[in-house]
Amino acid sequence: MSGPAPPLRVEGLCKDFGLRRTVTERITRAEAEPVRAVDDVSFTLRRGEILGVAGESGSGKTTLARCITRLVEPDAGTIELDGVDVRAARGRELRELRRRMQMVFQDPYSSLNPRMTVGAALHEAGRVHKRPGSEDGEQFVREALERVHLGERIAKRHPRELSGGQRQRVAVARALVVGPEVLIADEAVSALDVSVQAQLLNLFLDLRDELGVAIVFVAHQLAVIAEVADRVAIMHLGRLVEIGETAAVFANPQDEYTKSLLAAHPQPRLSEAPPSA
Amino acid sequence: MSAVDALGQQPPPLVGAAERRRRIGGFRALSLQAKIGAGILAVLFLAGVLAPLIAPYGQNQLDFTSVLQPPSLTHLMGTDAAGRDVFSRTLYALRLDLTIVVLVTYVPLPIGVLIGAVAGYYGGLLDGILARITDTMIAFPFIVLVIAVISIVGPGVKGVLIGVPIVAWALYARLARSEMLVLREQPFMLATTALGYSKRRAILRHAVPNLMRSSLIYSTLDMVVNLLLLAGLAYLGLGAQPPNAELGSIIADGQTTLLTAWWVATLPGLVVVLFGVGAGLLGDGLSDGRLRARVQ
């Protein structure tokens, strides 16, 4: 296959967690069966795409997201960021690789340091990685906030003074500040109200269209995936059971689990779909 | 801090404590309870700092013509068996005692928090070693250690200044460590790794400011305990030696005349109680503030 390397490629990724054993089991030294949180997962993130990763709780999607950035160390498999081996990296090299694939977490109430102002957090990220423009703190922060459609007055505030939607935007701004090529959004909109969710989803679409960032979008709600993802990967009990164009997978699921997931999706007791005003 | 050098008749001024209190947060953000507590403590600390200026008499000004006088306008807390003004003695005693209390509480605090934070963040073998050392220190009988130190260096405040910090850091370390175990799983801490920050930055810049709060709240209680420890030791004759005024020794001296001249022991004792009340209100008030934020 010729051409530039894909922004992210994952092959055969595995992660086991040792089961916690009850006291009795420990005494009798019973064999503890490890939990396969991620079981031989492979996929490629294409340039400029949003890849949705869908699954219920326990499917391993969050563990997968954390394995990619090595917040959790995978047990086996390959992770390549733009062709570079992520698992082999150490120290400064690892930090640089991490800079290029940023994460946005689920909980807006704890993904920002409660004791730092927004401006301080954004500026710090810029300074640590010596981003261009980070010498001029105010300007740097202002631009960072603009990118996520927040006013510059937000810079002086602490997270507790912001709404959930604003906090998530700040989290996205912080991730963008270090200049990543890949964004990993781990249930980034799941804790937000529906109307705020819509704003954030539009933001992610903007990032894809205007900044060319490739995004791995982890979510448990299929409808959210439908709104934002170009392709979708379905996860079940650690395995990736189906992957393809979102519309195709939802219209014509091949895997049994995907079918049951779609069937369980709440159906309104009406014949017509809601109108668009 | 060159605490040991500063020993003698004139302990150093008490700037550190007030500054630390102010750093806890904007004063206006405190609840009424915390403000009252802080106010009481501020008055006591100020009284200690200004003792040489506001004390009407010297701390050892003997006057055998006015022995065991009840409280009056000339002697606000009366006089003791040697004619010394109890009020002035109390002020100087506050000065000495509070200095020691602040040193002995707020020097171990940052050391303990740092050790606990590092142990909690790294986990594994490092945590195991540090945690066992911490647990050993906590299990140590405080007073026995202090008395042992005193038997080596001699009576006086030196014993407390050396003995207490050896153990005191451990309580803060344990507190910080258990909070760190929870804190490090918080997304914003994971974010520091994802953002490629060094562990040092993650611990010092991000974790520790969040860990300080509960240690500071605990320190208000710790101050009271330390003051009582000092007073207790002085009562036993092991603390500051005469003629230095020290709250415990004043109270001990007044014990013999408790029935006839109640003011010698009781009024300085009330000052100790007042300190406890102030610290308790402040500590309670600070921890309530945290609860309030969660209800939102």
Add this chain to the structure above:
Amino acid sequence: MSLASKPLLTIDGLRVEFDGPDGRLVAVREAGLSIQPGEIVGLVGESGSGKTLTCRSVIRLVPWPGRIAAGRIEFDGRDVVAMKAKELRDLRAHDVGMIYQDPFSSLNPVFRIGDQLTETLRVNLGLSKAEARARALELLSDVGIRDPERRALSYPHEFSGGMRQRVMIALATASQPRLLLADEPTTALDVTTQAQILALLTRLSTEREIAVLLVSHDFGVIAQVCDRVAVMYGGHIVEMGPIGALYREAQHPYTRALLESVPRLESAGRATRKTAIPGAPPDPTESLTGCVFKPRCRYAQPSCDQVSMALETVSPGHETACPVRPFAAADGAAAARAGAQA
């Protein structure tokens, strides 16, 4: 759905306030709704809309320092707001049950499931030990827990979220209440489990004639299960009506905007973007004049500053707080076109 003229529950002019250090917070400014026996009514809104507090007010479970500052709550003709302690306990024990969002902390972790059930049966219904045991097993299998004898001996942590929720439903319906308050019962559950729990609620409601007030922020959940829906925003009920009417002809701009924002499976592969509602919901400490939604409304007029947020009837059973009705003309035209083509 029985069309008894006398509603089982009536809420009128409810106002819930919190007096905090930041001033007075009005979480529910004015809410009113009614539920007929056996009906499933949905209460939908986003955070800060006041829906949870409205639900809790029905049995006066408002956490301190909040309080019911005004309003009338009538259950089966009895005035709930004025009830004394014993009467209130009676109401909670026998007439109204409640299930909560978090199945992981709503069951006592140190007691077995069976014991928690028998406790409520013995205390609230006065059954003997043996009777309670038997009834508890019945209840467990009623809510779809297989092998109830063995399961009753388990502790909550040995159950999955869905099973815990079933146990909660069993607990709440043990004393045959006439009304079940369900506060976001499926939010913490997977979509497959959610589907099962919703089916269970629907079945219980029909079989046992239990009315349900289902509070949720998820319109999909509401639409699947409810007969009628009330939409809350900024502490007010802005629209109320049968689920079909709301879907086809919502009259309040917020309801429409909310429906538009809801992510839909059908959007997969389409390039269109959702028009998100700009701005943010109102701060509960602000005092607002006029329409609560005006700052974010596409159709706002100057007259909206004088709107009282009182509900006006659009058609039988369908009410809205928006006097502007920007959609009425368009809907009428669309209906006419559809009729002409038929």
